Amino acid sequence: MSTLVIVESPSKAKKIQSYLGSGYVVRASLGHVRDLPSTKAEIPAKYAGEAWARLGVHVEEGFKPLYIVPASKAKVVKELRELAKGADRVLLATDPDREGEAIAWHLARALGLGTDPERMTFHEITKDAIQAAARRTRPIDYALVGAQESRRIIDRLLGYGVSPLLWNSISSGLSAGRVQSAALAALAHREQARMAHVAAPYWRVTATVGEPAFTATVFSVSGKRLATPKDFDPATGQLRTPALVLTPEQAAQLVAFLKARPVTVAAVERTPYSTRPPAPFTTSTLQQEASKGLKFSPKQSMDVAQRLYEGGHITYMRTDSPSLSEEATQAARAVAVAAFGASAVPAAPREYAAKAKNAQEAHEAIRPAGRSFKAPQDTGLSGGELALYDLIYRRTVASQMLDVQGTKTGLTLKAGGVQLGATGRTVTEPGFTRLYQDVPEGEGEDAQALPDVQEGTTLPVQDARAEEKHTPAPGRFTEASLVRALEKVGVGRPSTYASILSTLDARGYTRVVKRQLTVTWLGLLVSAYLSKFFADLVDVQFTAQMEADLDQIAVGALRREAYLTRFWTEGFARVIARAPQQAPSVPVPRVPGAVVTVKAGEVVLSLDGRSAPLPPELSPDELTAEVAGEVLSGTALGPVRRAATREGKVRRTGGSLKKRAGAPRKKKAA
Template identity: 70%
Template sequence: MTTLVIVESPSKAKKIQAYLGTGYTVRASLGHVRDLPASRHEIPARYAAEPWARLGIDVQAGFRPLYVVPRSKAKVVRELRELAAKATRVLLATDPDREGEAIAYHLAQALGLKGDVQRMTFHEITKDAIQTAAKRTRPLDYALVGAQESRRALDRLVGYGVSPVLWGAVAPGLSAGRVQSAALATLCERELERMRFVSAPYWRVTATVGEEPFTAVALSVNGRRLATPRDFDHAGNVTGEALVMTDEQAAKLVAYLKVRPCLVERVERAPFTTRPPAPFTTSTLQQEASRSLRLSPKQTMDVAQKLYEGGFITYMRTDSPALSDEATRAARDAAEQAYGPGSVPAAPRLYAAKVKNAQEAHEAVRPAGRTFRASADTGLAGTELALYDLILRRTVASQMTDLLGERTTVTLRVGAVVLQAVGRTVRDPGFTRAYQDTSETGPDDDAQALPDVREGESLPVRDAAAEHRRTPAPGRFTEASLVRALEKAGVGRPSTYASILSTIAERGYARVVKRQLVPTWLGLLVNVYLREHFERLVDVRFTAAMEEDLDRIASGELRREAYLTRFWTEGLAGVIAGAPRLSPTLAVPRVPGATVTVRSGEVVLALGSRTAPLSEAVVPDELTADVVEEVLSGRLPPGPNTTAPSRRGSGRGSSGTRRSARPHKGEARSGKRTARAGGRTR
């Protein structure tokens, strides 16, 4: 008897073959073996004349999909069909998620498998897990297949329906997508906020106080609070009664502080507790790898795929932070071995998914096995070692004790001036001995350790300074923060974020510059058009509701045909038919009358009767009146501004931007000037 086991990749097949041994033949399908036709050449002759054939979905017949075996997969399918005919049993061991379930379904159809199709599912590639999975098979889950088919149909209906409209209105080769367009809208709205933002100046005055020096910040003078960034609106106006000091007032305040003693008015101490972060889900892994390892989401998923297939970590596409009992014990054992028995709490920590219908209730991303291999014992190197070590430390830390500390707030007075110093002291580092969560870093002033001072105590002021600052514009998204924003909004699924970001870059809609995602003029114009004519497509709430509907299809609560009918027939189809093929126009917020549009394949800046090509090297939020004049007068070389999609992959290393797309002037923490007593500046 021979059992044929089909997985997706050759490396996975080789590993699993070794674990199953004789009696099993393990082969790879190399991913999907059937899909909707990608071009007219893939459409079977008997369907070529059908008006819906290019779409690949017969919307008049219950949204019946037309699946074909791509030419590149014909040989693989033929070989697998021959092996299946000789085998006594076929197990479809594709990934344990909706995509994997769909691949298994298409394999069954392409190979002509009869009867109950059996799935072999596992979340880690270890000997125990594979041998157990081979014995505990289950039938194909058609609800999951239906959910994936619905997602694929939605993506095809949106992409093939809206993209040609963009070709006529903006430029050839562009694309729209169900999740892609909502993600682009999120990026562009932030850039438009920056374009409308007006930075306002303010002074921050500090004093160095005490024999054991610490820093205190001036809060008020004569009972009037000094302005901070939260006191200004986006137009740079003060919204309350806060005092915005002039240069002269700031210098006088510094001089005033330097010649007077400081009285401790109040000391407040409050204990704080920080729990360890949950084990990684797909999205939190992408976010943390971006922050601490400087990996893009795509790079993270590529490396994680290798670790999974090598048997080092569990399946890396999951919405759930839960750990199995086995993994919980392994994490606690690893913590105790490394940091002692007091490093774990009495009871194990339990984590639950925060999103609805967490992707088929997978475990978190964690080291594979009943015991966790130390990073030094894996034989890994480079980014694979770094990512494994990150996953190991996060998993172990999730079962360790809390960080315990004390936060101290000292209120001081120097005559008419009230100052405040904030500090924190760690009493027990807890889980931070294994892992420091970079997403939980606090403000700089909170990091200082304050000396033990008493109320009523007089302290010397050793120095004082005033720092000239400007209010910061809303920060651009990084890849990590965009992933976090999309997940929080319920847009897309973690397994899709890497491909979404790659698509946005490949289409030329955004670039990664100094780790920031900077929308291009093309991206902004595409967003303008979609927002004007396909408003629901860029509405994150609508897109999130679509994800919930897909979850309902997966659970059997909603019928696929009914949902697609409502989406297409009652919604998108009519909008597509009525959308005008007129080029979108974006008004430049800071320059009245100035607009950006597309003409003859070029991005063009216009003001009155004057026009000029606008290079993508001109950063959108830096298009001021001066820059507009430079462009229109030809003093700023236009550079490349083609609307053709970029093919540079992630966008890293793309052509530089004017002023290197640096953060808005108001975002600089260090001021240009420092006021001292007597009004000196430097």
């Protein structure tokens, strides 16, 4: 008796074959084997005359999709079909998520496996897990397939409906999609806030106090609070709340005043604190931490994690659940006890609840594979794979360790009419930080140690300084912080974040500058068009509701056809029919009367009847009145480009939108 097991990748097939042994033949499908036609030539002859066939979805027939086997997959399908005919049993062992469920269903149809094929699922590639999965198979979950099919149909309807409007209004090769457009809108909104920002000057005065020394900051003078960035209107730079804005002379006088006398402790506030360890990794938190700690892009994180999973080192890397199985919890506690002693873990194991309501997709967190965790130095890994495995290993073990405990201290100091404040903390129990550091960004002076002093104590001032600062513009997203923001509002799913960012970059809508996501002028124009004519498409709440509706389809609580009818026939189809082909424009807040728009395939700046192409390396928030003058006079490719080059910002160096945007992609939109 022979059993054919079909997985997605050749490397996974080789590993699983070694665990199943004789009697099993393991082969790879190389991903999807069927899809909607992407070109006219792919449409079967019997449908070639149908008006709906180019779309690939028969809307009037209950949104019936037209699936074909692409030419690139014909050989694979033929080989798998022959192997299936000769096998006594076929197990569809594709990934344990919606996408994997859909691939299994497509394989069943393409190979003629009947209506009740066997589904083999596992979340780690270890001998025990694979052999157990081969014994405990299940039917295909058609609710999950319906959710994934609905997602694919929505992507096709939106892509084929909205993208041509972008081509005719802006340039060819552009695209819009469910999550991509909402993500772009978030980035565009942040960039527009930066463009409108007016920096306001203010002074920050600090003193170095005591022995050992700590830093205290002046917060009031003669009962008047010193201004901080939150006191200024970001659009005008004007003070909007009562606060004292020091002049340079006053700042210098204040420094001299502090240097000439000691300070007295006016108040002491001590508060105990404890910090729980972070939960084991989900897909998004892994991407965020790998970005922060390893400088990995989300795509790089997922590529490396995929190799670790297929190599049997970690559990499945696409999950929105932070929960651990009982055996993983015990394995993590065992590592912590062996390294730091029995007192390193709490009496009861820690449990982390999954946010996902869909039981089919509430997989375990990303963790080291197996019943016992292999130490990083014993894995044989190197480079990026070792670094990411080490991060996953330490995070998983730390999740079962003790809280960090300590005391937060706040000091209020006085020197005449000047009041200063200092905050700090003292750690009494390092807990999980013995293994895993999870220090919040921007903690700064809060982390300093303060002396054990009482009210009335006099402390010497060793030094004082004044620093002129300017209110900062809203910060740009990093790839990691955008993923975090999208996840927070329920936009996207674990498998989509890396592809969203890749699509935005490939279309020329964004570029990464000093690890920050910068929206290009093209991205701003596309977002402006979508915001004006497709408000729902860029609304994160609407997009999040779409994801929630797909989740309802996945658990069988919502009918696929009913949802698609509401979404398309009663919704977007009507909006698309009304949308004009009209070049969008973006105003330039710092240059009254100026707009950026598209003319003859070029992004141009227009002002007072004059127009000129914008250098593509020029970030939108850099377009000041001075730079606009250079652009319109034809000198911008000199100083502007040199400045951009010095800052490492040159990536694309000119040419039309058509050249930069690239050809339309055949894959579905995110």
